[in-house]
């Protein structure tokens with residue numbers, strides 16, 4: 001239960017995303033991959049609160065389990081913005097972590113984006129959305145998409161973003177409890193890397209796939225088991241490089257019904273797919 005102190009805080013949303021599909025078109029000389037993906041914003045995620053100070057220090061109110069503060073993407077994002085905008089101010093950041101880490105739902109990238117967007121307003125550093133997205137790219141391939149906050153098609157290595165309104169569906173997101181390293185998936189010899197490009201206007205879910213799914217399911221039987229279980233109920237797929245898996249429903253009640261049936265070994269949540277992220281809505285309130 002939140003304590004009195006946390007109730008007083010001004011919490012900023014840090015939503016999750018799903019890669020509804022993820023095609024790998026090729027590999028560049030620098031090792032990065034050319035992708036095509038539909039990034040679906042969800043109305044569910046972490047929350048961050050920012051207590052501004054005058055001492056120029058950037059600190060976490062408490063350490064995120066397993067992540068040293070200097071490695072935390074939140075701290076890295078705040079430091080990057082302070083340096084770029086030459087801000088003399090500091091901040092103490094509180095994090096309410098709900099999203100599983102390393103699950104392919106973008107928690108760390110989203111935390112970094114929320115930090116950039118919120119501190120740009122609270123520190124009054126006045127960077128444009130384009131400048132924040134460029135800064136974000138230095139922290140991770142998915143940070144710009146969270147800065148922009150729109151459900152979108154992405155091309156290039158992920159930086160080429162085209163907002164694309166989708167029908168708002170409900171998703172059951174389930175975590176098989178295994179950790180998948182994004183870098184290892186992209187280094188795998190057997191990863192398919194030759195999917196032909198599609199035209200965004202021709203996008204149909206059934207004609208797409210996640211090119212990482214087979215490889216990850218082969219290495220992690222729990223992922224395969226969870227997918228098999230979900231497929232009994234609804235169209236289901238892995239997101240990003242895993243390990244989370246999602247199932248698509250047209251209404252909330254059906255998604256919650258299947259969540260209630262989810263075996264205890266797996267954790268899950270139900271979220272609405274939204275075209276504009278909760279971060280974007282929060283930002284609008286500051287205008």
Ligand SMILES: C[C@](O)(CO)[C@H](O)COP(=O)(O)OP(=O)(O)OC[C@H]1O[C@@H](n2ccc(N)nc2=O)[C@H](O)[C@@H]1O
Pocket residue numbers: 019031032033034035037104109139140141142143156157158182183186187240241
């Ligand atoms: C593939 C996605 O999971 C889709 O959401 C993301 O784009 C990956 O985002 P991320 O985890 O923030 O990725 P980064 O931290 O930038 O890169 C992690 C590693 O993934 C590989 N990587 C990432 C993006 C990309 N287009 N090609 C790659 O080969 C690189 O080996 C890199 O070392």
Ligand SMILES: Nc1ncnc2c1ncn2[C@@H]1O[C@H](COP(=O)(O)OP(=O)(O)OP(=O)(O)O)[C@@H](O)[C@H]1O
Pocket residue numbers: 064066067071072073074100101102103104105106107108109111112142182240241242
């Ligand atoms: N604030 C943060 N929240 C979550 N992870 C963080 C954070 N800062 C650093 N990390 C590190 O980043 C790693 C990846 O976390 P994240 O939750 O972003 O993975 P992901 O959901 O697989 O992301 P993606 O979909 O972008 O591949 C974690 O294992 C953790 O070590």
